[in-house]
Amino acid sequence: MHWWFVVADEALKARWLEAVSGAEIVSDLAELGEEARWVLLDASLLGTGLLMPERLAELTQNRRLVLADPLHQQERGLTALASGCAGYCHAYTEPDALRQILEVVASGEVWVGRELLSRLLGGLNANLPAPSEAWREPLTEREQAVAECAAQGLVNKEIASRLDITVRTVKAHLSSVFAKLGVRDRVQLALRLRA
Amino acid sequence: MHWWFVVADEALKARWLEAVSGAEIVSDLAELGEEARWVLLDASLLGTGLLMPERLAELTQNRRLVLADPLHQQERGLTALASGCAGYCHAYTEPDALRQILEVVASGEVWVGRELLSRLLGGLNANLPAPSEAWREPLTEREQAVAECAAQGLVNKEIASRLDITVRTVKAHLSSVFAKLGVRDRVQLALRLRA
DNA sequence: CTGGACATTGTCCTGTGGTACAGGGGAGGA
DNA sequence: TCCTCCCCTGTACCACAGGACAATGTCCAG
Numbered sequence: 001m002h003w004w005f006v007v008a009d010e011a012l013k014a015r016w017l018e019a020v021s022g023a024e025i026v027s028d029l030a031e032l033g034e035e036a037r038w039v040l041l042d043a044s045l046l047g048t049g050l051l052m053p054e055r056l057a058e059l060t061q062n063r064r065l066v067l068a069d070p071l072h073q074q075e076r077g078l079t080a081l082a083s084g085c086a087g088y089c090h091a092y093t094e095p096d097a098l099r100q101i102l103e104v105v106a107s108g109e110v111w112v113g114r115e116l117l118s119r120l121l122g123g124l125n126a127n128l129p130a131p132s133e134a135w136r137e138p139l140t141e142r143e144q145a146v147a148e149c150a151a152q153g154l155v156n157k158e159i160a161s162r163l164d165i166t167v168r169t170v171k172a173h174l175s176s177v178f179a180k181l182g183v184r185d186r187v188q189l190a191l192r193l194r195a
Numbered sequence: 196m197h198w199w200f201v202v203a204d205e206a207l208k209a210r211w212l213e214a215v216s217g218a219e220i221v222s223d224l225a226e227l228g229e230e231a232r233w234v235l236l237d238a239s240l241l242g243t244g245l246l247m248p249e250r251l252a253e254l255t256q257n258r259r260l261v262l263a264d265p266l267h268q269q270e271r272g273l274t275a276l277a278s279g280c281a282g283y284c285h286a287y288t289e290p291d292a293l294r295q296i297l298e299v300v301a302s303g304e305v306w307v308g309r310e311l312l313s314r315l316l317g318g319l320n321a322n323l324p325a326p327s328e329a330w331r332e333p334l335t336e337r338e339q340a341v342a343e344c345a346a347q348g349l350v351n352k353e354i355a356s357r358l359d360i361t362v363r364t365v366k367a368h369l370s371s372v373f374a375k376l377g378v379r380d381r382v383q384l385a386l387r388l389r390a
Numbered sequence: 391c392t393g394g395a396c397a398t399t400g401t402c403c404t405g406t407g408g409t410a411c412a413g414g415g416g417a418g419g420a
Numbered sequence: 421t422c423c424t425c426c427c428c429t430g431t432a433c434c435a436c437a438g439g440a441c442a443a444t445g446t447c448c449a450g
Contacts, residue, residue, distance in 0.1 A: 037332065064329075078316075081312075081316055096302075097302065100298060100299060100302060103295065104295060107292065107295060108309070108329045108330075109308060110309050110312050112305075112307055113304060114303070114304050114305045117276070117305050117307060117315075118305075120312075120315035120316065121276055121315065140397085141396095142397065142398095148265075150382075151382075152267065153287070153382045153383040154287065155380075155436075156437070157436090158206055158287075161205070161206045162204060162206070162265070165398070165399090166398075166399060166400090167436095168398080168399055168400070168401095169397075169398050171438065171439085172397085172398075173398095174437090174438080175439070178438085184438095185350075185406095185437075186437080187345075187346075187348045187381055187385050190382050190385055190386060191347075191348055191385060191389070194386070194389055335427085336426090337426075337427065337428095338426095350406075350407090351406075351407075351408095360427085360429090361428080361429060361430090363428085363430070363431090364427075364429065366407075366408065366409085367427085367429080368427085368428095369408080373408085379408095381407080
């Protein structure tokens with residue numbers, strides 16, 4: 001995991017390096033090569049006051065980009081995330097907080113501060129569509145429970161412990177589930193339940 | 196910062212303690228006192244299959260609550276977050292990932308996984324970084340090919356035939372993939388690649 | 391009362407998954 | 421030339437997955 005910092009301001013650079021020493025530093029976006037897969041970008045280097053979704057989408061192709069914005073506003077944050085950024089934060093956020101943000105992004109997640117999250121949750125739609133659960137129809141309650149566990153990646157021992165039954169019972173239910181759903185093993189079961 | 200784990204399942208407890216040793220353990224919600232300000236709760240201990248927003252709102256008053264859910268579904272995650280939870284994750288998430296979640300929450304932020312975030316950003320024509328590609332980064336070309344096959348539900352024999360290599364070579368690549376991606380078997384690999 | 395469905399459990403078996411230890415060849419960079 | 425990494429492969433081993441065959445108990449509808 002190697003971070004690239006796109007930052008021109010010396011004070012900001014120092015602050016970021018406090019969070020992640022050893023990062024590669026460039027002061028202009030044009031200097032970013034394809035090898036820069038994990039990037040922290042000072043939004044002020046984007047050139048315009050506004051965040052251009054197309055520009056951000058272009059920049060975020062084939063890389064994880066965290067946008068550090070001196071103008072820390074919800075609208076800009078939403079635009080950044082909606083345009084493919086893997087995180088949005090204040091440019092001058094505390095080094096400890098910045099390190100955590102980069103760690104979260106490095107592990108594959110997307111970083112959202114609580115303000116943005118609150119904003120997003122505020123627009124929650126009550127009538128959310130239900131996920132596909134057609135797989136449940138032919139199964140008994142116990143079979144469903146065992147199937148869910150298996151599809152979540154648990155081994156038979158763990159399922160037995162979780163549901164307070166023996167491994168033999170787990171196998172019995174799984175065999176029945178496999179037959180009813182027409183899959184041959186738990187990998188295919190997991191794929192089926194996630195479809 | 197002192198975490199309280201509300202968990203009855205021994206295997207789950209051990210897993211959580213791997214993430215945060217020294218946490219206070221209780222096996223029933225009734226045992227939670229007011230001193231428990233940072234709580235990780237096994238959702239199965241809520242008593243009903245459904246997540247009750249009123250109940251969650253009650254539980255999250257004056258405390259940071261992360262809900263660890265064996266039934267890891269977007270709807271339930273949205274309900275949890277909208278009801279005041281500071282985080283929603285899979286009950287059996289990897290200890291390293293769990294530690295990171297708890298660190299994020301401990302620092303005052305809210306934890307949201309990428310699936311939930313994608314849902315929340317849905318109304319904004321979300322263009323989150325492609326989740327299906329992040330797993331490629333640490334893998335060699337051949338490892339990627341083998342991983343894709345395994346994640347599609349193929350057994351080792353079938354993968355060997357398709358890629359024109361021996362079963363032993365398939366196993367070698369898979370073991371390397373498991374180590375690099377931090378998964379323990381091909382079910383978890385499949386889930387990871389589909390995340 | 392009977393039969394069927396569901397849930398649970400036993401022993402036994404085979405094949406697979408996954409790891410350990412070992413090794414060779416090719417390509418590319420220092 | 422040497423070293424490292426990738427790709428490939430061998431034997432061996434153990435644990436697990438999954439199936440076969442068998443059985444019991446509970447509940448409920450007919």
